Amino acid sequence: MGAYEDLMSYERQTQALGQVAGRLGWDQETVMPRGAAPQRAEESQAMERVLHHRRTHPRVGAWLAQINEGALDKVGRANMRHIRRRFDRTRLVPAELAGEIARVTSEAQGQWAEARAAQDWDAFRPVLENIVALKRDEAQALVANGGYGGDLYDALLDDYEPGATGADLQAMFDAMRPRLVSLRDRVLGASHQPQKLEGRFDESAQIKLAGELAIAFGYNLAHGRIDKAVHPFSSGSGLDVRITMRTSKSDPFNAVYATIHETGHAAYEQNIARDHLLTPLGAGVSMGVHESQSRLYENQLGRSRAFAGWLFGRFEDHFGGLNLGGAEAFWGAANRVYPGYIRTEADEVHYNLHVLLRFDLERQLIAGTLDVADLEEAWNTRFEADFGIAVDKPSNGVLQDVHWSVGLFGYFPTYSLGNVYAGCLGQAMRGAVPDLDSFLAKGDPATPARWLKENVQTHGGLYEPAELIERACGVAPDVDPLLDGLEAKFAEIYRL
Structure with missing residues (x-):
């Protein structure tokens, strides 16, 4: 197989793992017992670290360098655009930080639900303070080399609406x-x-x-x-x-x-x-x-x-x-x-x-x-x-x-x-x-x-x-x- 075929075979496995991670999230918000939250947080952290490793692996960079995008059809070029953008973005964020965000936010869902039911903002405030600090760290990593014009919010927004400011x-x-x-x-x-x-x-x-x-x-x-x-x-x-x-x-x-x-x-x-x-x-x-x-x-x-x-x-x-x-x-x-x-x-x-x-x-x-x-x-x-x-x-x-x-x-x-x-x-x-x-x-x-x-x-x-x-x-x-x-x-x- 050529470099493009190798990359897409690898990407298919990464996408499948991402779907598994998403299924964990669905389970957590629908049928997971509340007492499982600390363990699920560790599971989510582990999955995020695996995905981060795959998305930033040097092999991905090597394949991207080898592929002649001009020789690809419209679908191939679009695949390359997405993979390259994700590779360039994800490798700026340390794996430890990505994993910690996954762990903290996984557990925070239950903490938010409990605080909401109890009408207790004070209980959730320190949880949110930690999340905001982590997301600011993520944004700082993304803009460290002049990306997004140095705008922290734009760096986070780009994950949901590419190109928007x-x-x-x-x-x-x-x-x-x-x-x-x-x-x-x-x-x-x-x-x-x-x-x-x-x-x-x-x-x-x-x-x-x-x-x-x-x-x-x-x-x-x-x-x-x-x-x-x-x-x-x-x-x-x-x-x-x-x-x-x-x-x-x-x-x-x-x-x-x-x-x-x-x-x-x-x-x-x-x-x-x-x-x-x-x-x-x-x-x-x-x-x-x-x-x-x-x-x-x-x-x-x-x-x-x-x-x-x-x-x-x-x-x-x-x-x-x-x-x-x-x-x-x-x-x-x-x-x-x-x-x-x-x-x-x-x-x-x-x-x-x-x-x-x-x-x-x-x-x-x-x-x-x-x-x-x-x-x-x-x-x-x-x-x-x-x-x-x-x-x-x-x-x-x-x-x-x-x-x-x-x-x-x-x-x-x-x-x-x-x-x-x-x-x-x-x-x-x-x-x-x-x-x-x-x-x-x-x-x-x-x-x-x-x-x-x-x-x-x-x-x-x-x-x-x-x-x-x-x-x-x-x-x-x-x-x-x-x-x-x-x-x-x-x-x-x-x-x-």
Whole structure:
């Protein structure tokens, strides 16, 4: 075999080990006994050290030097781009540090869950202080030789959205914020306000409905499963892609839309071309693109008027009579705008304001201009300024998200970037599938979603993120399709 074939054979084994490590994470958040956390932390540390060793092995560098990329096809060149980028990035971070981050964050997940349940920020604060220090050490290693312009946050962000910078995202947020705030104020001040769905909703019925919806949106249960978790997530790629959801006796929309959201992530991974399985191209290209799929499934399809009309009937079948007057009122209830505490339950208008808060605070934490000791106060002050309500307890504030406990600094802004991508893709999909609403009205979002499979999902990591979106949409990504769509939708619901 030649150097490229040798490299790809080696890479396939590395990818397989990475999938095993991911399965450990899924197990930890779903079925692992709490008492196993210290041992699992050591197991995660050991796996990370093995992966770090393989990804930075001198053989990888030797193969990269030997391969003539000009002689490779498009797929080969894309594989090389991913492997070279990971090799150059990973070898800057000492194996001991990578392993320690894996160990600490593995154990921190359980510590976060316990502190969240107990409403005890003080118990989790020293854990987070250690994580922030470790992530700053990682970022310092990545910028040590002048990388990322010396910006610590950009070094971490690049792991989730290659090529993006904090400055670029700040410019995007600056363009979004005034229109979002203006829309929010007009909606909350409107004389017509949609009804709220009220009642008690059987949790077993929620789980059954969630399973039906996942299938309706194209989730293949022959290669997946649905479980409950404290924080809904999707895990895996290729032939084994798993999702989780949660229920609420008073709010079935929580279960429904979290499931549709995670199904969007899972559909992306399940629909990647099989030829890319266990290669660098066999996973979503970035978290921004990943979020574009989940947010498009959840909001542009799942919260559309056409689909809500069908979903209203399914709610009545599963839960009996509702307090709403009909399908139109149900659509309004599914899209109610209100200043709530929880990001994952937020309406489309407030959602990005939640992300902006986290983006600003985590940039300050990594830059060293905000201490973890002052984080709760900073969060509460900013939240009340942005949302007009005071945080009542830590689980509704600084302890609500799992992300920082597992070291995901730089992840949060990809949610809003995903919304922007989704706005562009949704506009293009409606142009390509003019009878989209007729499918949605029949409870068949999977058929029109084939456009996403063909234009986004099947490619996996073949193209760079912005290039992929531009190829699918025919134009460069822009905030206007998202904001125009939100303004039109809520003007109709709230009769502005």
